[in-house]
Amino acid sequence: MEENKIIVTDxxxxxxxxxxLFTYDDEASAKKYVFYYDEKNDTGEVFVSGYxxxxxxxxVEDDKExxxxxxxxxxxxxxxxxxxxx
Numbered sequence: 124m125e126e127n128k129i130i131v132t133d134x135x136x137x138x139x140x141x142x143x144l145f146t147y148d149d150e151a152s153a154k155k156y157v158f159y160y161d162e163k164n165d166t167g168e169v170f171v172s173g174y175x176x177x178x179x180x181x182x183v184e185d186d187k188e189x190x191x192x193x194x195x196x197x198x199x200x201x202x203x204x205x206x207x208x209x
Contacts, residue, residue: 129159131170133206145171147195156183157189159198 127143129208141159148155157180158171173191183189 129157129178129180131159131172141170145199146174147192149191156192156195158199171196 129141129143131139131141133139139161140163142162144160146155146157154173155175156171157174160167160169171183173183175181176203183192188209
């Protein structure tokens with residue numbers, strides 16, 4: 124498997140190969156997150172999960188955490204939009 128890919132398994136056990144957009148380390152909570160998307164079925168939707176050092180994905184379930192992660196994604200998109208225009 125390529126370095127910028129991860130395998131995500133849904134509730135029914137089906138596996139999907141996803142492309143990593145970027146990772147984020149939240150210093151305040153010491154949690155790590157991975158933002159990713161489905162390159163084969165690109166709907167523009169970006170997914171995010173927490174992850175452990177062993178690479179295990181952890182679902183995000185807290186509303187405050189979602190709010191913070193949405194801001195992180197928006198900031199990343201703005202930064203990358205600026206880079207594309209330069």
